[in-house]
Amino acid sequence: MEKLHGTTIIAVKRNNKTVIAGDGQVTLGETVMKGTARKVRKIGNGKVISGFAGSVADAITLLDKFEEKYSSSNGILIKAAANLAKEWRTSKVLRNLEAMLIVADTKSMLVVSGNGEVIQPDEDIIAIGSGGSFALAAAKALIRNTEKDARTIALESMKIASEICIYTNGNIIYEELEGEDD
Numbered sequence: 001m002e003k004l005h006g007t008t009i010i011a012v013k014r015n016n017k018t019v020i021a022g023d024g025q026v027t028l029g030e031t032v033m034k035g036t037a038r039k040v041r042k043i044g045n046g047k048v049i050s051g052f053a054g055s056v057a058d059a060i061t062l063l064d065k066f067e068e069k070y071s072s073s074n075g076i077l078i079k080a081a082a083n084l085a086k087e088w089r090t091s092k093v094l095r096n097l098e099a100m101l102i103v104a105d106t107k108s109m110l111v112v113s114g115n116g117e118v119i120q121p122d123e124d125i126i127a128i129g130s131g132g133s134f135a136l137a138a139a140k141a142l143i144r145n146t147e148k149d150a151r152t153i154a155l156e157s158m159k160i161a162s163e164i165c166i167y168t169n170g171n172i173i174y175e176e177l178e179g180e181d182d
Contacts, residue, residue: 006167
């Protein structure tokens with residue numbers, strides 16, 4: 001059975017706004033199976049935004065698990081992510097899931113992987129998926145050299161990634177959270 005390939009997800013935070021954007025392409029081998037998949041969504045009663053790369057069914061399972069952990073962690077993002085990573089790494093069922101997640105609230109953004117990793121970026125940008133490196137490079141250039149807002153940086157970075165990565169399309173979906181002034 002051929003594997004489903006690729007996607008690109010990026011998270012950007014700037015001026016108290018956090019945005020996660022992702023493309024809609026689902027690829028099986030060398031065939032585009034769908035161009036309008038929704039890989040970015042709000043969870044945790046709208047207090048968290050998330051994006052996933054990898055197998056859609058696996059990612060939905062992980063999002064459901066993350067939402068459970070978030071609820072039982074009293075809405076503490078890092079605790080929920082750490083608890084999910086621990087269970088993901090140790091559970092015989094979850095261990096075989098092939099996906100990565102970005103989760104973010106108004107204060108933090110994290111990547112959660114099946115290897116038990118919870119990664120918080122040094123900068124307010126993080127990306128995953130087949131076009132993640134392209135989107136990340138574009139976002140770093142934009143955040144360092146322009147005054148553009150988080151949404152614009154995320155969307156322009158995704159557009160650039162879609163022009164380079166064959167597993168990423170230009171059908172971009174995003175979600176946004178606005179925090180309180182620092």
